[in-house]
Amino acid sequence: MRIIVCAKHVFDSTEVRFNEDTKELLTVNVPVKISDYDRNALEAAVALKEAGDDVTVEVIMSGGQAALKTLKEAVAMGADKGYLLEGGWETAFDPMLSMRVLARAIEAIGGADLVLCGLVSEDGYNGLTPPAVAELLGVPYLAPVVNLSADDDTVTATMDLGDVLQTVRAPFPCVLGIDSSMNVPRLPTVLQVMKVKSDRVATLSLEDLGLPATALATEFSTVTLDRLESGAAPRKALIIEGSPEEAVPSLVTALEREGVLA
Amino acid sequence: MSPRIVVAGYDARGTGAAAAVAREMADSIGGAVDVVVLVPSAIPGTVEAFVEEAGLAGRAERVVAYELPPGHAYSGVTVADALVDAAAGNDVSAVVLADGPFAREAAARTAVRLDGACASMCSTVEAVAGNLVSVTRPAYGGVALAHLTLKASPAVVVLAPGGASAGTATGGAAPAVERKALTVSEVAGRVTVLDETPVVKTCDLEHAKVVVSVGRGFAKPADLEIIDDLVGLLDAEVGCSRPIAEDFKWLAKEHLVGLTGATVTPDLYLALGISGQVQHLAGIKGAKIVAAVNSDGRSPILKNADYALVGDLYKVVPALTEHLRKRKANGGAGG
Numbered sequence: 044m045r046i047i048v049c050a051k052h053v054f055d056s057t058e059v060r061f062n063e064d065t066k067e068l069l070t071v072n073v074p075v076k077i078s079d080y081d082r083n084a085l086e087a088a089v090a091l092k093e094a095g096d097d098v099t100v101e102v103i104m105s106g107g108q109a110a111l112k113t114l115k116e117a118v119a120m121g122a123d124k125g126y127l128l129e130g131g132w133e134t135a136f137d138p139m140l141s142m143r144v145l146a147r148a149i150e151a152i153g154g155a156d157l158v159l160c161g162l163v164s165e166d167g168y169n170g171l172t173p174p175a176v177a178e179l180l181g182v183p184y185l186a187p188v189v190n191l192s193a194d195d196d197t198v199t200a201t202m203d204l205g206d207v208l209q210t211v212r213a214p215f216p217c218v219l220g221i222d223s224s225m226n227v228p229r230l231p232t233v234l235q236v237m238k239v240k241s242d243r244v245a246t247l248s249l250e251d252l253g254l255p256a257t258a259l260a261t262e263f264s265t266v267t268l269d270r271l272e273s274g275a276a277p278r279k280a281l282i283i284e285g286s287p288e289e290a291v292p293s294l295v296t297a298l299e300r301e302g303v304l305a
Numbered sequence: 306m307s308p309r310i311v312v313a314g315y316d317a318r319g320t321g322a323a324a325a326v327a328r329e330m331a332d333s334i335g336g337a338v339d340v341v342v343l344v345p346s347a348i349p350g351t352v353e354a355f356v357e358e359a360g361l362a363g364r365a366e367r368v369v370a371y372e373l374p375p376g377h378a379y380s381g382v383t384v385a386d387a388l389v390d391a392a393a394g395n396d397v398s399a400v401v402l403a404d405g406p407f408a409r410e411a412a413a414r415t416a417v418r419l420d421g422a423c424a425s426m427c428s429t430v431e432a433v434a435g436n437l438v439s440v441t442r443p444a445y446g447g448v449a450l451a452h453l454t455l456k457a458s459p460a461v462v463v464l465a466p467g468g469a470s471a472g473t474a475t476g477g478a479a480p481a482v483e484r485k486a487l488t489v490s491e492v493a494g495r496v497t498v499l500d501e502t503p504v505v506k507t508c509d510l511e512h513a514k515v516v517v518s519v520g521r522g523f524a525k526p527a528d529l530e531i532i533d534d535l536v537g538l539l540d541a542e543v544g545c546s547r548p549i550a551e552d553f554k555w556l557a558k559e560h561l562v563g564l565t566g567a568t569v570t571p572d573l574y575l576a577l578g579i580s581g582q583v584q585h586l587a588g589i590k591g592a593k594i595v596a597a598v599n600s601d602g603r604s605p606i607l608k609n610a611d612y613a614l615v616g617d618l619y620k621v622v623p624a625l626t627e628h629l630r631k632r633k634a635n636g637g638a639g640g
């Protein structure tokens with residue numbers, strides 16, 4: 044069985060801040076990482092590899108040269124090989140663009156029986172790129188996957204649809220969106236990351252994929268980012284001082300005045 | 306040919322909310338609204354009852370009820386099949402979906418097939434000149450709100466989860482109901498459903514008037530008991546932050562509030578020992594009042610709450626419980 048995991052190199056979203064004056068995201072000195080749910084997808088892939096015979100796991104990482112260490116981390120989780128996608132086109136907001144690059148990359152390295160993706164990415168949180176890849180490849184999409192097994196030519200997955208857990212079976216090939224609650228991703232040690240030899244990582248240029256950067260920016264781009272504003276909801280931010288005995292009655296009075304206590 | 310907005314939702318509530326958004330868009334560009342429904346699997350009763358329940362009168366000109374062939378169910382593929390069929394031959398400027406099971410898959414597949422643009426978690430959607438659609442949606446988990454123009458047409462948008470409320474039906478003309486057999490893509494037939502297990506819900510965060518939410522400020526699972534009486538007095542539902550549900554698993558995932566969990570819209574959200582990271586705040590933007598108890602005077606929740614009490618929750622929660630108990634004994638509000 045051949046598994047490809049699509050992973051994204053992102054800034055740690057818990058440390059990104061917004062600058063009210065410049066209306067920009069502050070990412071200087073913010074740590075970078077494998078996008079949250081993609082780590083769950085990697086873990087799921089490596090678990091399938093450990094459970095079966097003759098399973099290979101390959102990772103396609105977006106983010107360009109800056110993502111080389113992130114890719115090595117991903118490979119160190121237990122993948123056989125990693126591919127670094129040429130950068131410059133990445134987007135948090137244009138799943139139709141990401142989908143074209145990823146689908147071409149998957150085809151360029153020979154296709155897969157299973158393509159595993161994180162359900163959503165940490166920066167965009169769209170959850171649209173993986174099903175769009177499935178559509179372009181003409182295969183089923185199963186998500187949000189919380190349980191997974193596979194044999195020689197079929198996959199069995201349980202999807203958490205909110206009010207029902209649905210278990211389905213589908214023949215290869217298939218694209219899966221892995222939920223964060225499916226597993227706890229292993230953390231490779233620094234030594235394991237260092238030991239990822241350069242022959243286990245390769246580069247895929249946009250030219251290789253038949254997608255020149257200029258065309259990506261023009262004919263394949265479907266969304267423009269007009270501006271950003273703070274995501275914080277306006278709140279009163281009133282601090283109630285004093286010991287619990289003093290502060291609690293003040294809080295209750297304030298909440299009564301707001302009309303939010305029955 | 307007048308431009309059209311095509312709508313789909315998983316249930317009546319979602320469909321009504323999406324149709325309300327589509328109505329405003331259509332009115333601004335002199336267009337019409339078509340609602341797509343799949344029968345029989347998505348609809349328990351008749352199509353007419355669904356139209357009534359979703360409040361589609363005055364919101365949609367046309368409802369197309371697609372009859373699923375035997376053996377097929379509501380899925381990302383079948384919804385996309387219906388949306389693409391409804392769009393065929395029309396000047397469609399946008400497709401609007403309520404978020405829910407299969408919504409994002411249906412949206413993505415529809416956008417690929419119609420060569421459009423696609424965005425999810427949209428809190429506002431507007432039709433602007435020249436078949437363009439502009440939306441706002443979060444960036445980096447809610448740190449910022451991005452204003453986007455979807456320049457490829459049609460724009461396929463999925464509304465923010467829980468964000469759009471259906472509002473009150475405006476009344477007006479009932480939509481024309483059309484019935485059609487759905488031609489299902491081959492790929493839908495490759496998936497076989499083996500089992501369906503209903504998830505027994507023990508909480509209803511989405512509709513709660515008061516939510517008491519717990520975070521890592523609680524030192525151990527047994528300590529969660531200290532909120533029991535408070536929850537009872539406030540007639541609240543219990544929410545939690547991600548570590549409590551996913552890392553420690555002290556509470557089931559259905560209690561999780563935030564980007565990865567529920568979006569809540571209570572009158573009062575009481576955050577106990579929660580630091581207020583953006584991913585958590587993303588789920589409580591619609592709360593009328595946020596109150597917080599946190600021992601750290603620099604915790605981000607203080608700026609993101611209406612009222613914050615800086616103190617040890619292990620002292621504040623019993624004091625608050627006692628105060629509310631006395632208040633209740635004295636006859637409630639103003640007592």
Ligand SMILES: Cc1cc2nc3c(=O)[nH]c(=O)nc-3n(C[C@H](O)[C@H](O)[C@H](O)COP(=O)(O)OP(=O)(O)OC[C@H]3O[C@@H](n4cnc5c(N)ncnc54)[C@H](O)[C@@H]3O)c2cc1C
Binds near residue numbers: 520522600
């Ligand atoms: C992609 C992604 C998605 C995420 N989605 C979500 C989500 O949906 N929901 C969510 O909640 N998180 C989510 N997170 C995680 C989020 O970034 C935070 O890590 C999380 O919300 C922190 O939970 P917490 O506030 O309970 O813990 P902490 O950040 O550790 O905060 C604990 C707080 O308790 C206070 N405290 C400690 N002791 C006491 C005491 N005795 N009395 C009073 N206060 C005390 C501390 O001062 C601190 O402020 C997500 C993260 C990522 C990367």
